[in-house]
Amino acid sequence: MGRPNGKKASTTKVPKSKNNDIKEKTEKDTSESDSEIKVLRRRPKRIIMETESEESENEIVLSQKATKSPGSNNKTNVQNSLIKDEKVESKVVKRKRVDSEAEENDKGIEPKNDSKKLNNKKATIKKEEPNSTIKKISATSTTTLTTKAKTIKQETKTVKQEAKTVKQEAKTVKQETKRKRNDSDSDLEYRKLASKSRNRTSAKKSGPERKKKKEDDQADVEISEKKKGKQKETKEASDAEVEQDSDEEDDEFKWWQQNADNDGTVKWNTLEHNGVYFPPPYEPHNIKMKYDGKEVTLTPEAEEVASFYAAMLGTEYVKNSIFNKNFFKDWQEIIKKSSKNPPIKDFKKCDFTPIYEYFEKEKERKKNMSKEEKAAIKEEKKKLEEKYGFCVLDGRREKVGNFRIEPPNLFRGRGAHPKCGKLKQRVLPEQVTINVGKNTPVPSPPPGHKWKEVIHENTVTWLATWKENVNDNIKYVFLAANSSLKGQSDLKKFDKARELKKHIEKIRSDYKKELKDKLMATRQMATVIYLIDRLALRAGNEKNTKDEADTVGCCSLRVEHVTLKPPNTVEFDFLGKDSIRYVNTVEVEEQVFKNLRIFIKGKDPKKDMLFDRVNTQDLNKRLSGYMKGLTAKVFRTYNASYTFQTELKKLTDEKATVAEKILSYNRANRMVAILCNHQRSVSKAHSNQMNKIQDKIRTLKYQKMKAKKVIMCLDTKLKKKYSDLESDLEEDWIIEHEKQLMEKERERIRKKYEKDNETRKEEKKKLLTEEDLQQMLADVDEKEKELIHERKIAKIQPKKGQTIEKLEAQIEKLDARIKETKLMMVDKDENKTTALGTSKINYIDPRISAAWCLKYNVPTEKIFNKSLRDKFKWAFDVVNKEWEF
Secondary structure, eight states: OOOOOOOOEEEEOOOGGGGHHHHHHHHHHHHHHHHHHHHHEEEHGGOOOOOOOOOOOSOOEEEOOOOOTTTTHHHHHHHHHHHHHHHHHHHHHHHHHHHHHHHHHHHHHOOOOHHHHHHHHHHHHHHTTOOOOHHHHHHHHHHHHHHHHHHHHEEEEEEHHHHHHHHHHHHHHHHHHHTTTOOOOHHHHHHHOOOOOHHHHHHHHHIHHHHHHHHHHGGGGGGGGHHHHHHHHHHHHHHHHHHHHHHHHHHHHGGGSSSSSSSSSOOSSSSEEEBOOOOOOOOOOOOOOOTTEEEEEHHHHHHHHHHHHHTTTTTTGGOOOOHHHHHHHHHHHHHHHHSOOOOOOOOOGGOOOOHHHHHHHHHHHHHHHOOOHHHHHHHHHHHHHHHSEEEEEEEEEEEESSSSSOOOOEEOSSSSSTTOOEEOOOOOGGOOOOOTTSSSSOOOOTTOOOOSEOOTTTTSSSSSSEEEETTTEEEEBOOOTSHHHHHHHHHHHHHHHHHHHHHHHHHHHHHHHHHOOOHHHHHHHHHHHHHHHHHHOOEEEEEETTOOOOOOOSSTTTTGEEEEEETTTTEEEEEEEEEEEEEEEEEHHHHHHHHHHHHHHHOOOTTTTTTOOOHHHHHHHHHHHSSSOOOOOHHHHHHHHHHHHHHHHOOTTSSOHHHHHHHHHHHHHHHHHHHHHOOOOTTTTTTHHHHHHHHHHHHHHHHHHHHHHHHHHHHHHGTTTOOOOTTTSOOOHHHHHHHHHHHHHHHHHHHHHHHHHHHHHHHTOOOOHHHHHHHHHHHHHHHHHHHHHHHHHHHOOOTOOHHHHHHHHHHHHHHHHHHHHHHHEEEEEEETBBBBHHHHHTTHHHHHHHHHHHHOOOOOOSSHHHHHHTTTTTHHHHHOOOOOO
16 A cells, blocks of 8 residues: 555666666656755754665666555654664765766756755655654754764765875875986886886776865865855965966977987978067167267167167276277178268267167166066067967977077177177178978068078978177077987987996096107007096187187187196196196106107297197097097086086085085086186176175074064073173164164155055045155154164063063074075075086086986076976986986
8 A cells, every 4th residue: 555645765776778768767756855954954853764775886876755554554654764774874865876876967957956955855854743653763863964964074075185195195196207217228118117107106096086176075065054165265366376287297299208219310390480670670679879079960770789889888898998999890881881971980079878878768668668678578578489489399388598699789799709709790691591290381581571592401400500700600499408319419419428438437447548659640649539528628629819809718728828846746727628728737647648748849839739649520530439429529518427426425514504505506516617718807796796785684683683682581590591682783783773774664664555545546446645654654663663672772572472481482483594595695605616507407417407406406496597407307207316327
């Protein structure tokens, strides 16, 4: 017998063939189950419990609502249903709900309206109200469901925690996998390892982590409507960011994980770009210079060149007679092109000051531009970079290096260059050769122009090339430093240097024997290799000193560059690359000293070559016999990296602070810079920079002193402990420092006042008045009086919330910062005459730095700026902490 207005509760087993129908029914029942939990909170006395049971591999169990049955069976059936429901694990309920919602999302089904379901439910409940048995047990069912809801809440929290743990574990596994890659001389081995590691990490993420994430998202069902809305919105935004970052990481081309089997001949298969950006045509400013005290009018072309010189007034260049002579000669040629230009024949009668003053005013105007003007310039720059700053290489978007054609100007050169001051002419499209893929569109030249040539050469890495007029040097546009092609080039360079360690002992053994060879040419070759190996000298090439700076290398040394001091000391003094003077006194092996004395004998010091039977071509040919591609430059890279690694091991203390480790790192770097002669003159700003750092240390000590005074006011017993109040802080410095602090605070308030009023004006709100500003400034005046009073009584009263514990913690932090700043000061002073960047970028294998950071827990941003971290990203992905060069 069935109950009126109801159906008999039953559990049905459904075969696999009806899975689709079951799925729809399951979704409906699960959705209703969710609604009932919400209804429970609003109308607990009218809720009727539904039964659910676990699904198995081969069947899905559908729970149907309990219905009326005759007589006493009525109560029994409902009670059985409740007991059965209590035994159901909350995880099953949750899983069904998650699966149901996930399937709806996959199908693009909109969530059902809760209010509509609630109304339907109310109708059902109202219909079933007459049943007296159900009324009697409604209180019991309410209690049971409330308990169940609490259980679900608790389990939700647990699931969230588990999800976080799984995510953290996956992240840790990924990091550890990177670090545990085997150190191998073979590129292929570590690239394969990296690839396997990536696959393992991906597999982990696709398994438990994603499953947990689904459960974590679903757990928000228990949150109230308002809170749920906000949290869901925040979570979705956060998930979107994570997903975007993940996509970018996945899309990134990790060329170092690819199989590097090609011989390096073909650099790319397809290449597409938009060409190069030419500087805009010159716009005359019509500011008249003076000649012999009178204003003169110049044609735009002549005015442009005059402006190049005027812009350099006040620099060291215009004090150089060679610079002035070359400029004036080229400028006169431009002047003679047009009869409209006045006859200018004497450089000393020229006065470029009016143009210089115009440029100074322009600089000031640009500084004071409005936000809108600056934003417009920034937007224009961004558009240019978007158009010319990227290319498509083998289907990948990669960044281009300097895509701008060099604008016309005066050549400056480095050191005492004989051509400094000459006019660098404007480059036209007709001088530029474009390199692009065969089946891709050729970039368009500027209107009215055409390219010199368009080629499709995939064995080179440049996108465009032209020849400049001063030194006839070939200029190129390459991909950016962090591009795949540049990265591959760097990796091959450092791997070649690393390969040299397998041959270095053989090479050294050979040249030591040949130092005593009967043939003079062989002796000279052995001596050259010795100097290149031991002193990291450049090979050097013969040059035309009339057109180029008189810079030399090992093979092109003249007798005048070397001084011998018995028994075995040699002094070198010559101009190296970029006219950097190389001065070094070294002790050499006895046989090397003897050889140098023989090579010098009977030669003219100023004209004759020290090694007259050796040239760079012969040297590299000899070296390539030991190892394919071995040149003098490889020795330089090898010695720089080897020296750096050796010094790092010697200087780094595992127990030291990060600041102390960085000081050790920079000291090792400096040893390499000295080896490679990466010297520089002390900058004019060095003294000011040191004074600023010293002031920073004093400021930290001032803060420490104030904290000590507050502690002594809080507890007089601690006076003895904190009686030392930074004795190196003089009274005059403290007075001046406090004045500066207050002045800076007033300036900050004025700027904030102006900025706030600008914002209020845009938002059409009431502006702050002058009285508001004066009130804020008056507060600063009161603060200044308070500081003066504290200084007089030598006491500082504690502020609300200040405790001895907090102040002691503050002093501890200040001590750490003082120590760190002092180390920075030492580091800066030690490196004032050495350029660390050149060796770090070009000669030291970045994998040494990467392994060192991992081993000693030093953040990579402490040693590499963002551009270098991007450039050497591959290095941090292929080493573990035990990796060695």
